[in-house]
Amino acid sequence: EAAVTQSPRSKVAVTGGKVTLSCHQTNNHDYMYWYRQDTGHGLRLIHYSYVADSTEKGDIPDGYKASRPSQENFSLILELASLSQTAVYFCASTWSNTGQLYFGEGSKLTVL
Amino acid sequence: GDKVKQSPSALSLQEGTNSALRCNFSIAATTVQWFLQNPRGSLINLFYLVPGTKENGRLKSAFDSKESYSTLHIRDAQLEDSGTYFCAADGSSGSWQLIFGSGTQLTVMP
Numbered sequence: 001e002a003a004v005t006q007s008p009r010s011k012v013a014v015t016g017g018k019v020t021l022s023c024h025q026t027n028n029h030d031y032m033y034w035y036r037q038d039t040g041h042g043l044r045l046i047h048y049s050y051v052a053d054s055t056e057k058g059d060i061p062d063g064y065k066a067s068r069p070s071q072e073n074f075s076l077i078l079e080l081a082s083l084s085q086t087a088v089y090f091c092a093s094t095w096s097n098t099g100q101l102y103f104g105e106g107s108k109l110t111v112l
Numbered sequence: 113g114d115k116v117k118q119s120p121s122a123l124s125l126q127e128g129t130n131s132a133l134r135c136n137f138s139i140a141a142t143t144v145q146w147f148l149q150n151p152r153g154s155l156i157n158l159f160y161l162v163p164g165t166k167e168n169g170r171l172k173s174a175f176d177s178k179e180s181y182s183t184l185h186i187r188d189a190q191l192e193d194s195g196t197y198f199c200a201a202d203g204s205s206g207s208w209q210l211i212f213g214s215g216t217q218l219t220v221m222p
Contacts, residue, residue: 033209041214041215042198042212042213042214042215043198043200043212044212045209045210048209058209059209088153090155099160100145100157100160101145101147101157101200101210102157103147103154103155103156103157105153105154106153106154106155
């Protein structure tokens with residue numbers, strides 16, 4: 001079973017502050033993703049990466065940066081957090097772009 | 113419009129009964145995945161499908177790429193089946209992401 005761990009699991013941030021969400025996977029997967037889920041809705045792709053030191057934009061990249069320093073680690077960075085970025089963020093990984101997707105437990109971000 | 117449309121949006125079942133959830137696609141999907149988001153918020157991968165069917169215990173899923181739909185059947189529903197079910201499809205060859213439906217919220221009642 002793939003292991004994807006996220007930290008922190010919950011965070012309260014102030015508007016304009018910097019937030020970093022971290023993701024670590026231990027299954028040697030090439031592809032890693034950051035999704036956002038708003039209450040009562042599905043998931044929307046923010047950024048993804050298929051190789052270390054490279055990231056790609058998803059459907060809703062504005063206001064977010066991503067970093068993939070190694071195959072195992074993928075971070076989501078909010079340089080200037082805004083109220084509209086309050087959501088639950090999920091990291092996921094898979095071995096290919098059409099492979100079975102494994103999610104982390106989610107990080108609940110509240111921006112005040 | 114929605115590229116991946118799930119129905120129904122919500123469903124209540126009595127324990128022990130059966131149900132079917134459906135996803136219709138307006139994209140040329142080649143694979144489909146079904147996920148359960150449990151009440152704790154965790155997303156669990158239930159099925160990864162190429163065209164065809166798969167079964168796992170009381171769950172059975174089918175994907176018809178020609179007719180552009182997928183179904184998830186739940187037999188003998190249990191309380192722990194409650195949660196939100198999401199389907200997601202990839203695009204045609206060369207597509208780089210999964211597209212998620214909006215989910216079906218399932219409540220199993222005793």
